[in-house]
Amino acid sequence: MKKKTFIFNPARFFNFLRLFFVSSIVVSLGFMGYTVSPGWSSSRSSSSLSSSSSVGSNFNWSKKYVNGKMSPQYWQSITMSSDDTKLAACVYGGYIYTSTDGGITWTEQTSAGYRRWISIAMSSDGTKLAACVYSGYIYTSMDGGITWTEQTSAGSREWQSIAMSSDGTKLAACVQYVGYIYTSTDGGNNWTERTNAGSRHWWSIAMSSDGTKLAACVQYVGYIYTSTDGGSSWTEQTPAKSRRWTSIAMSSDGTKLAACVYNGYIYTSTDGGANWTEQTSAGSRSWWSIAMSSDGTKLAACAWDGHIYTSTDGGTNWTEQTSAGKSRWQSITMSSDGTKLAACVYDGYIYTSTDGGSSWTEQTSAGSREW
Numbered sequence: 001m002k003k004k005t006f007i008f009n010p011a012r013f014f015n016f017l018r019l020f021f022v023s024s025i026v027v028s029l030g031f032m033g034y035t036v037s038p039g040w041s042s043s044r045s046s047s048s049l050s051s052s053s054s055v056g057s058n059f060n061w062s063k064k065y066v067n068g069k070m071s072p073q074y075w076q077s078i079t080m081s082s083d084d085t086k087l088a089a090c091v092y093g094g095y096i097y098t099s100t101d102g103g104i105t106w107t108e109q110t111s112a113g114y115r116r117w118i119s120i121a122m123s124s125d126g127t128k129l130a131a132c133v134y135s136g137y138i139y140t141s142m143d144g145g146i147t148w149t150e151q152t153s154a155g156s157r158e159w160q161s162i163a164m165s166s167d168g169t170k171l172a173a174c175v176q177y178v179g180y181i182y183t184s185t186d187g188g189n190n191w192t193e194r195t196n197a198g199s200r201h202w203w204s205i206a207m208s209s210d211g212t213k214l215a216a217c218v219q220y221v222g223y224i225y226t227s228t229d230g231g232s233s234w235t236e237q238t239p240a241k242s243r244r245w246t247s248i249a250m251s252s253d254g255t256k257l258a259a260c261v262y263n264g265y266i267y268t269s270t271d272g273g274a275n276w277t278e279q280t281s282a283g284s285r286s287w288w289s290i291a292m293s294s295d296g297t298k299l300a301a302c303a304w305d306g307h308i309y310t311s312t313d314g315g316t317n318w319t320e321q322t323s324a325g326k327s328r329w330q331s332i333t334m335s336s337d338g339t340k341l342a343a344c345v346y347d348g349y350i351y352t353s354t355d356g357g358s359s360w361t362e363q364t365s366a367g368s369r370e371w
Contacts, residue, residue, distance in 0.1 A: 074369040075344035079122040079129075080333040082166075082294070084340030086126025087333075088145055089350060089366065090117030096131060097366045098145040103342055103352040106366035112139050112148035121164035121171070124209070124336070128168030130188055132159035138173060140188040154182045154191035163207035163214070166252070170211025172231055174202035181205065181216060183231035197225050197234035206250035206257070209294070213254030215273055217245030224248065224259060226273040240267050240276035249292035249299070252336075256296030258315055260287030266301055268315040282309045282318035291334040291341070298338025300357055302329030308343060310357040324351050324360035345369075 078089040087099040089106075093116055097106045112131070120131040129141040131148075135158055138151045160176035171184040173191075178201060181194040203219030214227040216234075221244055224237045240259070248259040257269040259276075263286055266279045286304040293299070299311040301318075305328050308321045328346040335341070341353040349368050351360045 074346045075330050075350065076117055077119045078331045078333050078342050078344045078350065079120050080335055080340070080342055081122055081126030082124040082336035084335035086122065086144065087342055088120050088122055088129055089344055090120045090131055091369060092116050092118060092134070094369070096120065096145060099366075100144070102340070102354070103350060103363045104365070106350075106363070109145045109148070111146065112141070118159055119162045121162045123164055123168030124166040128164070128187065130162050130164050130171050132162045132173055134158055134160070138162065138188060138191075142187075151188045151191070153189065154184075160203055161205045163205045165207055165211030166209040170207065170230065172205050172207050172214050174205045174216055176202055176219070181231060185211075185230070192231075194231045194234070197227075203245060204247045206248045208250055208254030209252040213250065213272065215248050215250050215257055217248045217259055219245055219262075224273060228254075228272070235273075237273045237276070239274070240269075246288050247290045249290050251292055251296030252294040256292065256314065258290050258292050258299050260290045260301055262286055262288070262304075266290065266315060266318075270296075270314070277315075279315045279318070281316070282311075288329060289332045291332045293334055293338030294336040298334065298356065300332050300334055300341050302332045302343055304328055308332065308357060312356070319357075321357045321360070323358070324353075
């Protein structure tokens, strides 16, 4: 038998590497939402975003959009004025939306830009708003969300949650993935880094009506922290123990608090966070967001891949509200008297209630997410 001799062919070898490299990019960009077609030019199709970049020869790369927006998008946070007439909600990977009729109709507010909005807060009368961007800046509005100001003094950070006083002059925001709490006393123009609470995985922050009392919780197994001097000093509240806290709410005077745990229970406090009661009547669930009325008697909480639950006795007893359905609820908010509620679904619509959560209306005008 004639012995075969291997002959290295540089052209074929580098052509193989070229095809392997291009194929790898096709697979990777496919997961990012790009489509590939034969051709020489490269393009992106979008009514609001456009750029061009060539990746490899003989291929045309185009980013897929739905309704001119980059995919995916999902509702991240929702807030409400004291009388429930004004609402604001933000989309991670999208815009901020506002409503002046209790959530029936919504306006896409494009002036703040198309960003990874993570949290939004509103003054009592709904005229002042503050919102923060994950890996970005904090933005404020003085006209109900029509125009926005980029507040750079606090820096570009991995913001997670933001809270506002009743008059909109005082704000507090926290950074996730090992960061600090920041406060402002001039409507967001200037910020102070509060280091004495420590650099932690902050997940949610709440503020009293006058902005003097604050409460914040740590998500990746940590404690609840409270402040009675506007954030200057903080107390680690160990009675509630170290847990996977996901959301915290506070009454107008700051004496009553409620917080929820992912894969755990809801906890309430009637003494500003010094002592906590485990409320087991609503069950152990994947709690994701909680809201409280001004006097602390009415509460609403939503579970991820679950239902909305309400309480009219400060959290002792809870009612499962099934009319809105079982969904991946992302955020919930409540009017000052607790009779009006609004909640958003991670990959769905915004829902509103005018009877304390007994019945719900699906508000489709702002659109459905996830796109």
